[in-house]
Amino acid sequence: xxxxxxxxxxxxxxxxxxxxxxxxxxxxxHLDLTATKEGCGxxxxxxxxxxxxGEARMSxxxxxxxxxxxxxxxxxxxxxxxSPHPLQQAFIAENAAQCGFCTSGILVRAAALLxxxxxxxxxxxxxxxxxxxxRCGAHNRVVRAIRRAASGGxx
Amino acid sequence: MSDAPERPLPFSLGQNPNLDDWIRxxxxxxxxxxxxxxxxGQGITTALSLIAAEELDLPLSRxxxxxxxxxxxxxxxxxxxxxSIEQSGSALRQAAAEARxxxxxxxxxRLEVSRDGLTVGDGVVxxxxxxxxSYWELQGGRPFGVPVTAAASPKAAAEHRxxxxxxxxxxxxxxxxxxxxxxxxxRFDDMLYARVVRPPSRDATLAEVDDAPVRAMExxxxxxxxxxxxxxxxxxxxxxxxxxxxxxxxxRFDGAAPLGDPEGLHRRMAGNLRGSYxxxxxxxxxxxxxxxxxxEGAVHTVQASYTRPYIMHGSIGPSAAVxxxxxxxxxxxxxxxxxxxxxPSIALVxxxxxxxxxxxxxxxxxxxxxxxxxxxxxxxxLCARAVPGRxxxxxxxxxxxxxxxxxGPAMRMDLQASxxxxxxxxxxxxxxxxxxxxxxxxxxxxRSSLLAANQRxxxxxxxxPRAALRPQSGIHRNADPYYAFPQPRVIKHLSAEAPLRTSSxxxxxxxxNVFAAESMMDELAVAGGLDPVALRLSHLEDPRGHAVIxxxxxxxxxxxxxxxxxxxxxxxxxxxxxxxxxxCHAAVLVELEVxxxxxxxxxxxxxxxxxxxxxxxxxxxxxxxEGGFVQAASWTLLEQVGFDGDAITSxxxxxxxxxxxxxxxxxxxVLIDRPDEPSLGAGEAxxxxxxxxxxxxxxxxxxxxxxxxxxxxxxLRTALFG
Numbered sequence: 074x075x076x077x078x079x080x081x082x083x084x085x086x087x088x089x090x091x092x093x094x095x096x097x098x099x100x101x102x103h104l105d106l107t108a109t110k111e112g113c114g115x116x117x118x119x120x121x122x123x124x125x126x127g128e129a130r131m132s133x134x135x136x137x138x139x140x141x142x143x144x145x146x147x148x149x150x151x152x153x154x155x156s157p158h159p160l161q162q163a164f165i166a167e168n169a170a171q172c173g174f175c176t177s178g179i180l181v182r183a184a185a186l187l188x189x190x191x192x193x194x195x196x197x198x199x200x201x202x203x204x205x206x207x208r209c210g211a212h213n214r215v216v217r218a219i220r221r222a223a224s225g226g227x228x
Numbered sequence: 229m230s231d232a233p234e235r236p237l238p239f240s241l242g243q244n245p246n247l248d249d250w251i252r253x254x255x256x257x258x259x260x261x262x263x264x265x266x267x268x269g270q271g272i273t274t275a276l277s278l279i280a281a282e283e284l285d286l287p288l289s290r291x292x293x294x295x296x297x298x299x300x301x302x303x304x305x306x307x308x309x310x311x312s313i314e315q316s317g318s319a320l321r322q323a324a325a326e327a328r329x330x331x332x333x334x335x336x337x338r339l340e341v342s343r344d345g346l347t348v349g350d351g352v353v354x355x356x357x358x359x360x361x362s363y364w365e366l367q368g369g370r371p372f373g374v375p376v377t378a379a380a381s382p383k384a385a386a387e388h389r390x391x392x393x394x395x396x397x398x399x400x401x402x403x404x405x406x407x408x409x410x411x412x413x414x415r416f417d418d419m420l421y422a423r424v425v426r427p428p429s430r431d432a433t434l435a436e437v438d439d440a441p442v443r444a445m446e447x448x449x450x451x452x453x454x455x456x457x458x459x460x461x462x463x464x465x466x467x468x469x470x471x472x473x474x475x476x477x478x479x480r481f482d483g484a485a486p487l488g489d490p491e492g493l494h495r496r497m498a499g500n501l502r503g504s505y506x507x508x509x510x511x512x513x514x515x516x517x518x519x520x521x522x523x524e525g526a527v528h529t530v531q532a533s534y535t536r537p538y539i540m541h542g543s544i545g546p547s548a549a550v551x552x553x554x555x556x557x558x559x560x561x562x563x564x565x566x567x568x569x570x571x572p573s574i575a576l577v578x579x580x581x582x583x584x585x586x587x588x589x590x591x592x593x594x595x596x597x598x599x600x601x602x603x604x605x606x607x608x609x610l611c612a613r614a615v616p617g618r619x620x621x622x623x624x625x626x627x628x629x630x631x632x633x634x635x636g637p638a639m640r641m642d643l644q645a646s647x648x649x650x651x652x653x654x655x656x657x658x659x660x661x662x663x664x665x666x667x668x669x670x671x672x673x674x675r676s677s678l679l680a681a682n683q684r685x686x687x688x689x690x691x692x693p694r695a696a697l698r699p700q701s702g703i704h705r706n707a708d709p710y711y712a713f714p715q716p717r718v719i720k721h722l723s724a725e726a727p728l729r730t731s732s733x734x735x736x737x738x739x740x741n742v743f744a745a746e747s748m749m750d751e752l753a754v755a756g757g758l759d760p761v762a763l764r765l766s767h768l769e770d771p772r773g774h775a776v777i778x779x780x781x782x783x784x785x786x787x788x789x790x791x792x793x794x795x796x797x798x799x800x801x802x803x804x805x806x807x808x809x810x811x812c813h814a815a816v817l818v819e820l821e822v823x824x825x826x827x828x829x830x831x832x833x834x835x836x837x838x839x840x841x842x843x844x845x846x847x848x849x850x851x852x853x854e855g856g857f858v859q860a861a862s863w864t865l866l867e868q869v870g871f872d873g874d875a876i877t878s879x880x881x882x883x884x885x886x887x888x889x890x891x892x893x894x895x896x897x898v899l900i901d902r903p904d905e906p907s908l909g910a911g912e913a914x915x916x917x918x919x920x921x922x923x924x925x926x927x928x929x930x931x932x933x934x935x936x937x938x939x940x941x942x943x944l945r946t947a948l949f950g
Contacts, residue, residue, distance in 0.1 A: 098466040102421075107413035108406025112544050113626040114469075117881040120544055148406035157405065164404045165396065168847050171855055172269025172594035173403030174410060174545045202889040206881060208544050209269055209594045210858030211851065212892040 077141050081106070082150025092138025097121045099137045100147060108148035108177045112206070119205030122178035123147050129185035131178075131204075148177040151184055159222040160184055166228070169218035171209030179205045183219045192223055237378050240264065240319035244302035245375040250323035251280070253331075255369035257351070257362075259284060260292045261320060264304025265312040266565060267295055267399060269594040270911055271848035272312045274398045278844055279317050282390045283324035283382055284363075285348035293398070298571035298587040306566030306668075308597075308732065310811060310909025313844060317907060321382045327372065329380040334366045385842060385903035392903065394847040399591070411563045411590040412548045416619035419550070420449055421465040422611040423472035423625065425458040426632055428875050430682070430729055431485035434458055438478040442471050451475065452614045455685035459611050461620060469625075484874040487727040494535045494640045494936075497661045500724045503695050507718040510699040510708045510809070517719055523655045526646035528755040534643070534744040534935040536919075537868035538728055539636040540878070542886060545593030547600030547633070548623035551612035558585045558612065562605040563592025570602050572671030574609050577681040577688055582671065585609070596859065598668050598731040600624055600633040606669075606678040630884060631876040632679060635869055636733025637663040637726060639703075641744035647756040653767055657717040658707050660741055664693035664722065665702030667731025677731075695722045700808040705737035706916055709745060710806050711767035728871065735915035738807065739860060742916025743923070746803035747935065750924045760924065761802055770806070772839050772902070773813050777804050779898045780815035780837035788819055790929075795824050798832070799929025803920035805913075812840040812913035816857060818893075818921040822929045827941035827948075829865060829926060831893035836914055838897070841905040852911045854895045860918035862887035864937050 079086045081104065088103045095114075100106040100123070112120030114133045121133040124146035152158030160183050163169070170176045179202060186193055186201045193201065198219050199212075207215070221228055237245070244250070244264070252260045261280040267273045277291040296304065304316055328348070335353035336343040338361050345356040351363040385392070402408030409415075427434060434456040442451055442460055447467030452459045460475050462468040488496070505512035522529050550561040558578070564570045567589050572582035587605065595601060608622035624632065639662040646655040669678045676688040696702060704720040733739075753760035761781060765774060780802070791798035799822070804815040817835040822828075836853050843849055866885050870877040878884035923934050932947035 094466055098464075101413075102465050105415060106406075107409060107415070110410075110545060111412065111623075112546075113881060115626060115880050117626075118544060152405070154401070154405055154407075161404045165400055168271075168397045168400060168851065170269070170397075170400060170403060171271070171851060172544075172591070173400065173408065174269075174543075174593035176403050177406055180404065196890075199890040199892075205889065206544055206886060207889070208542055208596070208859065208886065210855030210892075212858060212889050213854065213895055214851070216889070 077137050079137070079141060079145060080143070081145045082147060090137060093136050095133055096123070096135045096137045096140050097132040100132065106147050106149055110174055110177055112175070119178040119182065120175050122181045122205065124181055124185055127185065127188055129182040146181070148180055151180060158184065159226065160187070160219065162226065163218040163222035167214050167218040167221060169211060169214040171211050175205060175207045179207070179215055187223055195220065237376065238315070238318035238322055240302060240304050240315045241322055241376050246301065247323055247326055247374055247376050248371040249301035250320060251327040252371065253363050253367040254292070255364065257364050258290050258292050259286060259363070260294060262294045262302060263316045263320065264296050264302040264568065265307045265316045266589045267591050268307060268565065270852060271397055271845065272307070274395055275313060275844045275848055276316055276320055277398060278390050278395055279321050280324045282388055283321055284328050286351050288390065288395065290351060296567045296589045298567040303568045305568055308565055310807065310911040310913070313907045314909055317844065322378065323376050325380040325382040326376045330372060331363050331366055335361050338366065392843050392846070392901065395845045410545065411550065411561055411592045412545050412623060414550045414561055414590060414621060416550070419619040419621055420461045420463065420615060421468040422459050422461045422608065422620050422622040423468045424607050424622065424628065425460070425472050425476045425479060426628060427456055427481045429484045429487065430679070431483065432481045433483050435480045435482040437475065439475065441478060442475045445471050445474065450614050452611050454610060455687060456683040457610060457680045459607065459622070461611055461615060486874055487871045490871055493638055497638065497640050497723045498721070502693065502722045502724050505695055505697065505720045507704060507708055507720065512695060512697045512704060512720045514697070518717055520644060520657050520717065522646055525648045525654055527649045528752065529644065529646040530748065530751045530755050531644040532748060532751060532935055534641045534740070534747060536639050536740045536743065536937045538638050538730070539733060539863050539867050540630065540869060540884060541596050541599035541633055541733055542884070543593045543595055543599050543629065546624040546626055546629040547604035548592070548621065549601070549605040549608035550619055550621045551608035552619045553612040553616045556584055558609055560585065560587045560605050560609055561590045562587055563590060563595065563601045564605060565595065565598065569671060570605060570669065573669035573676065573678065574606055576671050577606060577676050577678055578609065596734040597636070598634055600629055602669060603632065603679040606680045610680055627879040630879045634667045634729045634731035637665060637730035639737065639740035641740055643744050643748045645748055645752050647752055651756055651758050651763065651766065653711070653713050653752065656709055656713040658741070658745065659719045659721060660703055660707050660737065661721040661723055662703040662737060662740070663726035663730050665730065665732050665736040666693070666696055667729065693722065693725060695720065702732065702736045705741060705808060706805055707737065707741040708809060710773070710809050711764070712769050713767065728869065734856070734859065735912040738805070738912065738916040739863065739919065742803065742805045743919035743937070746805065746917060746920030747923050750927065751933065764804055773804065773806060775900055776813040776815045776837045776839050779900060780817050780835055783837065783896060783898050784817045784835045791821060796821050797824070797929045799925045799927070801921045801924030801926070801928055803917035803924060805916045807909065807913040807916070811908040812838055812910040814838045814853065814913035814917055816914055816917040816921040818925045820922065820925045820929065822926060822944070827944040829939055829944070831861060831891065833893050834895045836895060836897045837900065838910060838913060839900040839902060840910040840913070841902045841908040843899060843901045844907060846899055849899060849910055850897045853897055853914050856912060856914035857895060857918050858887060858892055860915040861922065864919040864922050864939060866938050868938055
């Protein structure tokens with residue numbers, strides 16, 4: 074057990090935890106940031122995706138000690154009801170989900186994509202989301218929503 | 229809107245006649261509507277809210293919706309079978325119309341005017357002279373205290389201003405902002421976290437366990453052992469995960485029953501039967517199986533056998549539940565499809581009165597049928613009883629979910645059909661073999677299908693599967709052809725108990741049966757040199773079916789041809805079915821490309837056309853139809869549960885792959901609205917035609933006929949080159 078200092082959604086956090094603990098568990102269990110989901114714990118489904126210094130990373134096996142010092146962004150930090158991220162607005166506009174369990178990880182990965190490539194093609198969007206699984210079959214809506222966000226909100 | 233003579237009440241209203249169980253006018257300018265159904269990601273809360281808002285002349289934003297809770301009405305049993313709009317929707321529409329009528333009566337009395345000239349906008353009733361009074365002034369916070377009588381008439385379709393138009397999903401904002409809480413996300417003060425340690429297969433038993441090392445671990449509060457049920461409770465989830473891994477190392481299991489060889493599975497199915505039931509007018513009968521004959525006049529006869537393996541529901545989130553044992557009472561928060569059935573089913577296992585257990589629905593990841601949610605609720609209940617007064621959140625691991633959920637059963641369909649010289653189908657035979665699709669826990673008798681119930685020291689044995697002898701129940705769903713064939717021979721065969729645990733997966737038998745029947749339609753067309761779509765149309769009497777097929781073909785446009793690369797031939801395939809022969813009509817057309825080097829199939833495009841009667845929310849309908857296509861395409865191309873001698877080998881997403889973003893094709897959907905026809909369930913409608921459309925497209929591209937899902941490269945290579 075040791076003290077780990079983290080910067081999450083712009084706020085400094087100190088948690089008493091083994092540095093080997095996965096970041097996902099610290100987010101959910103210590104900080105009650107439950108938007109980031111546990112889907113498999115095996116880095117296979119993408120439900121736990123967060124931004125670490127702007128890069129999309131799965132958090133379910135990422136030791137929290139490795140994330141210390143980095144800027145971590147979860148879905149809660151992407152936008153708020155008053156000031157939503159363009160992707161959040163676009164997902165609502167396109168009804169781009171069914172159950173919504175995989176949505177958090179997809180939104181976070183899409184945010185990383187748009188930072189890197191502000192005007193991605195459909196194929197680039199699909200390739201970027203390859204590691205995020207969706208079981209409901211909302212894939213095409215998600216692609217449309219990301220394209221909408223990239224084009225400034227126009228469908 | 230005049231009051232109509234009494235008509236029969238919708239079924240759910242007959243079961244739950246009190247208006248207050250459905251509609252409450254709140255004190256604070258909202259109306260609360262209740263349903264006995266649950267949100268599974270299918271958008272039902274949005275659709276039902278639309279219906280209530282429509283009848284009450286309220287904007288959608290004034291509606292609050294509460295979903296199923298076993299402790300209160302309305303009780304609508306389960307959210308299954310694409311029936312929520314038909315059942316809860318028709319009940320809520322009538323209840324809301326009744327509430328509006330009562331509110332207008334009260335307004336007329338309050339304003340001392342005739343009821344006839346009153347208008348309503350945003351819950352404010354206005355008289356011709358300008359006098360006004362609101363729903364909230366009239367009824368806010370006070371119950372109606374009357375039963376629904378069927379005296380009020382719902383609006384005619386032409387008067388609808390919300391129903392039939394695209395609506396924003398009510399549950400989406402919270403999910404997109406990250407504020408929504410799934411059952412996996414519930415937090416209570418003092419909550420403990422639990423994980424189970426399950427035997428490697430369902431008949432294996434826990435021989436011994438040394439829990440001392442686990443009890444010494446930091447944060448561990450309790451180890452629960454009850455026969456072969458074993459779980460650990462800790463202060464934090466990570467501690468529970470680590471403790472469960474350690475506990476497994478110190479547990480020894482015995483008597484794993486062999487699961488058999490997956491290779492011979494479908495061959496064995498037909499030789500190991502519990503019963504065979506010929507369908508008479510769609511209903512399976514306990515009578516002798518008629519012989520299979522080729523009639524006189526048959527010119528082309530085709531015989532073929534089709535199969536599907538065990539398939540997972542594959543929820544993206546592992547099953548979880550929260551339970552609290554307080555005094556005599558037990559409360560469970562669960563993403564079950566049926567709180568009203570699960571509560572007494574848990575009570576039966578615990579040996580307590582049914583009303584001792586309350587199950588409250590909380591949203592979970594999409595389930596697509598009976599997945600592990602109910603089992604996790606039972607597990608959580610057992611854990612909570614060990615630590616009274618503390619909430620316990622129990623969550624399965626990914627491996628638990630893959631290995632323990634009740635799978636959609638393996639199926640085998642043997643078909644034989646004949647054409648005469650004039651292109652008419654003169655004989656049709658369909659034998660379907662499957663183990664049960666009906667594995668849900670039922671609160672009757674002394675048996676239970678809940679996993680932990682079978683594993684306790686004093687177990688309830690699992691039920692012995694019995695054939696459901698009703699039209700369109702599990703195995704034979706959509707086995708009865710919807711085409712006008714002379715005296716089709718359709719036989720339901722219930723296999724003896726499967727080596728793997730099985731239950732209801734989206735569409736139940738329809739996936740296998742329509743895959744087989746709509747593949748056979750194309751095989752017959754090929755044998756007779758006929759156009760496959762024309763063959764369907766010439767045997768389909770329902771004009772709504774014709775309209776759906778024609779709309780799909782028209783949207784698809786001219787055939788794309790073979791494509792530019794002879795090593796990557798392209799093809800197009802089509803299939804149609806009417807779900808359960810009385811619900812949504814769905815036609816699916818697929819264009820794909822086959823890579824002759826890798827034998828992989830790449831979906832390029834899909835077109836869906838559907839008629840589900842009156843459309844409530846076209847976007848919600850589109851989402852369900854397309855989602856059903858994508859999921860069924862994933863089953864068709866990729867999915868089968870692996871097992872070897874004594875264990876499941878599909879334990880994660882690498883050993884059980886599903887379709888990914890870059891494998892999902894563009895999908896276009898054509899919706900045919902029938903505003904004056906009843907709404908028909910659509911959530912499962914595309915799952916049947918999808919595998920047949922893909923198989924037919926592969927044949928069109930390559931001449932290879934695939935009759936076993938999944939369509940792996942090895943199978944395609946064999947079909948092409950033997």
